Amino acid sequence: MTVEGYTTLDEELKRLKTLERPAVIAAISEARSHGDLSENAEYHAAKERQGWIEGQIAEIEDKMARAQVIDVSKLSGSQIKFGALVSLIDEDTKEEARYQIVGEHEADVKQGRVSITSPLARAMIGKEGGDVVEVNTPGGVKAYEITKVEWR
Secondary structure, three states, X not given: XXXXXXXXXXXXXXXXXXXXXXXXXXXXXXXXXXXXXXXXXXXXXXXXXXXXHHHHHHHHHHXXXXXXXXXXXXXXXXXXXXXXXXXXXXXXXXXXXXXXXXXXHHOEHHHOEEEOOOHHHHHHOOXXXXXXXXXXEOOEEEEEEEEEEEOO
């Protein structure tokens, strides 16, 4: 994952531990004070929320422990690899697009980030500006011309 992706995960983990976890503990405590727990919807909702929060914390801690963080700002070259910012043109529609190749959990197509495991990224890896890549999509094969490879 990128340094930016790791930082985002770290911030989310801190938020869950310092804000969400204490808030749900307080909600459970408050709900307990209302009496009979078997018919207390607030208590059950708070316990369910607590389970979700603890699951998120465990998942993020696992991702961070296994992460291989790559500082994209130190990469360069003309070949496309992880972290590259790639400009391309759809050969059919002539639409231009720019995508950065990032880790799976960082992917967000609307923000211009595609996962390293996506068909588009896999097709582009190892290619250079001027190359044409073909990608199998649900609507058929699409061809893209790579116009620029950047590093930031």
